[in-house]
Amino acid sequence: MSIKSTDIQLSIFSPNQSNPEQLEAIFVQREGLLNRCIENIEASAYTDGKHHQLMVGPRGAGKTHLVTLLVHRIEKNKKLLKHLKIAWLNEDETCVTFLDLLLSIFSALQRRYPLEYTEQDIADIYQQSPEQAQDFLASYLSDALRKNNDTLLIIVENLDALFESIGDKGQKQLRAYLQENPLFTLFATSQRLTDDLTHRHDPFFGFFQTEHLKALSEEEAASLVSKIAALSNKLDVARFLKTPTGKARIKALHHLSGGNHRMYMILSQFISRDSIDTLVPPFLKMVDELTPYYQERLRWLPPLQRKIVEHLATSKTTVSVKSIASRLFSTNQTISSQLKELKNKGYVKSHKRSRESLYELTEPLMRICVEVKENKNHQPIAMLVDFIRIWYDRDTIREKLNFIDEGMQEKDYLFSAKNSMKAINSGGGDANEKGKAYLDIAEIYCYQNLWEDFIKAFGLGLGLLEASSKTDGDYAALRIMVDYLYVNFSRGDIDHNKTSGLFDVLSKDKKALSAFGVDLLRHLGWQAKENKKKHNPILTQWVSAWKLAANGNSDFAITIRLLEVGLDYLQSHDESVFLELVESERVILKNAFGLE
Amino acid sequence: MKANPGGRLAIKDIIGRDKLVEDLWETLSRQSVYMTAERRIGKTHVMNIMCQQPPKGWLSIYQDLEKHHNATDFAISVYQEVQKYLSTKKRVSNQAKKLLLALGGAEVKGVLKLPEKADLPWKQIFEHTIADIVKEQAVEDCNIVFLWDEMPYMLANIATAEGEQVAIEVLDMLRSLRQTYKNFRVLMAGSVGLHHVIGRLKEQGYTNEPLNDMYQFDITTIGKKDAEYLSQQLLQGANLQASDIGAVASMIALQADNFPFYIHHIVREMESEKTQSAKNKVTAEDVERIVLRQLTNENDPWEFRHYETRIKDYYGDRALVVKIILDELALKKKSIGKRVIRKDKTTN
Structure with missing residues (x-):
């Protein structure tokens, strides 16, 4: 997969195949880190001290991007190159012994310095035993470096995989070689810190300066996407990203991608002015494209681990060992050890709740892709994406709220109603305008608690919006209605029949239903803050009323789940209740309560 | 000086070990030594100083032994190291080389192509090798010390691959050589306590005391003043500014318990924070905060759980x-x- 335009080609899965200058143009967040890494390599080349550096981050965290730029910048430093050679090992080369690793280093040197390192130099080793060949190569490399007073920068991607394949014996041989020959500086990447690197009894304990690569923040993500847009000459997109809606879109993408560099690279292709209110279709397209990639990663796993991942992907909450064991007809002990391995491989993460550990998938997108594969349809994902999109887009709808904040007067409403009636009564006109006018009228009826009139105007308004191309802004009235509905509910003016009636009207328009769900949740968060997080029994009745009204409607499932966990939190003030939700939902709820 | 936790330091950047090195040489003038210490305390750096800056009358050879998995590998690697010194002198007859030639090795353009390693008489090769270098050094009234790093790893490897008996034979042979040659010394060190390995061998019926002629040195952290000096040097190397750099350096030394590895780590963390924020001055509170963060970090990056x-x-x-x-x-x-x-x- 790559981003292509007339002059650029950025490879998303293999940044080392991209033009380094273009990678420079879209580099964000890690300028300081890269400079420090290069300073350490310079210190290694110019002095007897040797630095060994390790960058740790999950797939797509930008490790290869960083390595490519590191090499690119070193290659431009002629002074440094007088003292430094570079051996950038092939990412997928298989090394099972120390000899393999030495051969791999030699091959990398030969590719880069064909005149200095020739096949002829080592031709004899193929007539020797492996031990003799290893001794020969080890001496050959160290002698060549000593002779030229060079330090060798060895770049290893996926150090965790290399260490696993060369095993304890190979690791000890490598460490001894590095200790006896202070001529090397290692720059490595790894998806995770394995026992080989962290256990005190293993050879490479404490050997590397380790840097955990951070996920992108919203601002950094916005900067990355803007840079990609600018590089692709999509200046309108670059401008759009600075608008409130563009920023809201970045927030939504941030939520879904978990701050992963690669995901932004992919998603950046779909952000455009044309897709302001339709994030779902491009997102689902991306999910379709990524699904084979995640399926392939699942195929690498042993069957039981694969089953665990699939189970976690379809679970609506974080899951305990006991629960997984019973679902998969296995023992707690077996599942526990498999989860430990999956955690080491970076597939799952755990959270402590009192004495038990609850597990979930590390990458939100993996969860989504597996769920798509399991469900064979996009409906639940579409719902989630739409919910998240509306959640963040709601931040941009300020006008109505400001109106409320300033203190609304009857006369303002009358003025508004007069204008709305004018719009409705004018012959012809835009259906959307009329729809919005009806919703405004509905809002007034809601405020006045004239229920029959409210439902009628509301239904007409949604019907007209349904018939035209609508935007999130068209549903702004819902947010205010939720406040009025709650006030009327508190007074006992709204019963179950009324909430069910309103829900029937809402459920005819999925977008309205999502927007209403978001507004209910925001209202709960606002109530929590107003009540200083104390539990209010009316809120429990309020949530129950909507659950009853929804009557198991799957389009409202996320909303009900979030509201119920939110209530639990208000009763217990224990943040561990959020673990009843998966991460993508947990973040939203914490956000509502001002905990994120 | 740049912070370099876990990496190789230039000799001039190894702080606070002068007295220890002096004591080690003084002890080596009388007997062999084995060093014990927890991991990352800086044993290898101490050996590096001793290898690169031996006092007059000493030849020191450093070897990291963890790569060896059998006694023959060990013997051959010592032979190869010794040849690097003997080849420049050529004053004594090279008995070990003669033995290897007799065992099927071949000399091509002055380089000995070793016979296949399987079934080589490792003890004989070893004894001849040590005899050769000892005699060579004796000509100039010089001593030889082998600085053998990660000795316990190698013994454990040998015990696993060839059985406990072979590991026992290696230890006994070394003790015998130490008693035979008055100018031959060994300085052994390792990340795993040698007593653990010997304890395992004793469970198999080993009754000798292979180390009772050696002096045990426990390497601890560096002194407070040295730790503060190191901290200050590293802060300067990282270009970190402070209103009272002495106070910050003292706090680093205190929080790290004068452990150089952790001093390097703390300064590196401070440097990393500097690149991520616009803040250009560091304080003693920053040090406390960084250490607390590491102590409570779920991933336990400094492996305190150990x-x-x-x-x-x-x-x-x-x-x-x-x-x-x-x-x-x-x-x-x-x-x-x-x-x-x-x-x-x-x-x-």
Whole structure:
């Protein structure tokens, strides 16, 4: 997969195949880190001290991007190159012994310095035993470096995989070689810190300066996407990203991608002015494209681990060992050890709740892709994406709220109603305008608690919006209605029949239903803050009323789940209740309560 | 000087080990030594100083032994190292080389192509090699010391690959050589305590005391002043500014318990924070905050959990009692006697 335009080609899965200058143009967040890494390599080349550096981050965290730029910048430093050679090992080369690793280093040197390192130099080793060949190569490399007073920068991607394949014996041989020959500086990447690197009894304990690569923040993500847009000459997109809606879109993408560099690279292709209110279709397209990639990663796993991942992907909450064991007809002990391995491989993460550990998938997108594969349809994902999109887009709808904040007067409403009636009564006109006018009228009826009139105007308004191309802004009235509905509910003016009636009207328009769900949740968060997080029994009745009204409607499932966990939190003030939700939902709820 | 936790330091950047190195040489003038210390304390750096800056009358050869998995590998690697020195002198007959030629090795353009390693008489090769270098050094009235790093790893490897008996033979042979040649010394060190490996061998019926002619050195952290000096040097190397750099350096030394590895780590963290923020001055509070963050980090990046898990390894069934005693000691501000602990725990 790559981003292509007339002059650029950025490879998303293999940044080392991209033009380094273009990678420079879209580099964000890690300028300081890269400079420090290069300073350490310079210190290694110019002095007897040797630095060994390790960058740790999950797939797509930008490790290869960083390595490519590191090499690119070193290659431009002629002074440094007088003292430094570079051996950038092939990412997928298989090394099972120390000899393999030495051969791999030699091959990398030969590719880069064909005149200095020739096949002829080592031709004899193929007539020797492996031990003799290893001794020969080890001496050959160290002698060549000593002779030229060079330090060798060895770049290893996926150090965790290399260490696993060369095993304890190979690791000890490598460490001894590095200790006896202070001529090397290692720059490595790894998806995770394995026992080989962290256990005190293993050879490479404490050997590397380790840097955990951070996920992108919203601002950094916005900067990355803007840079990609600018590089692709999509200046309108670059401008759009600075608008409130563009920023809201970045927030939504941030939520879904978990701050992963690669995901932004992919998603950046779909952000455009044309897709302001339709994030779902491009997102689902991306999910379709990524699904084979995640399926392939699942195929690498042993069957039981694969089953665990699939189970976690379809679970609506974080899951305990006991629960997984019973679902998969296995023992707690077996599942526990498999989860430990999956955690080491970076597939799952755990959270402590009192004495038990609850597990979930590390990458939100993996969860989504597996769920798509399991469900064979996009409906639940579409719902989630739409919910998240509306959640963040709601931040941009300020006008109505400001109106409320300033203190609304009857006369303002009358003025508004007069204008709305004018719009409705004018012959012809835009259906959307009329729809919005009806919703405004509905809002007034809601405020006045004239229920029959409210439902009628509301239904007409949604019907007209349904018939035209609508935007999130068209549903702004819902947010205010939720406040009025709650006030009327508190007074006992709204019963179950009324909430069910309103829900029937809402459920005819999925977008309205999502927007209403978001507004209910925001209202709960606002109530929590107003009540200083104390539990209010009316809120429990309020949530129950909507659950009853929804009557198991799957389009409202996320909303009900979030509201119920939110209530639990208000009763217990224990943040561990959020673990009843998966991460993508947990973040939203914490956000509502001002905990994120 | 740049912070470099875990990496190789230039000799001039190794701080606070001068007195230790002096003591080691003084002891080596009388007997061989084995060094014990926890991991990352800086044993290898001490050996690097001794290898690169031996006093007059000494030849020192450094070898990291963890790569060897059998006694023959060990013997051949010592032979190869010794040849690097003998080849420049050529004053004594090279008995080890003659032996290897007799065993099927071939000399091509002055380089000995070794015979296949399987079934080589490793003891004989070893003894001849040591005899050759000892005699060569004796000509100039010089001593030889082998600085053997990660000796316990190698012994454990040999015991696993060739059986405990071979590991025992290696230890016995080395002891015998030390007693035979008065100008031959060994300095052994390792990340795993040598006593653990010997304990394992004793379980198999080994009754000798292979180290009883050697002096044991426990390497500890560096002194307070050295730790503060190192901290200050690293702060300057990282270009970190402070209103009172001495106070920051003192706090680093204090928080790291004068452990150079952690001093390097703390400064590196401070440097990393500097690149991520616009803040250009560091304070003693920053040091405390960084250390606390590492102590409470779920991923335990400095592996402090080891100090708890090792209790089980070391004390087995008595681990719980040990933990209770340690908890009690940790809560007291002053040192206390056994009776007080016993009384406290009985009361509770």
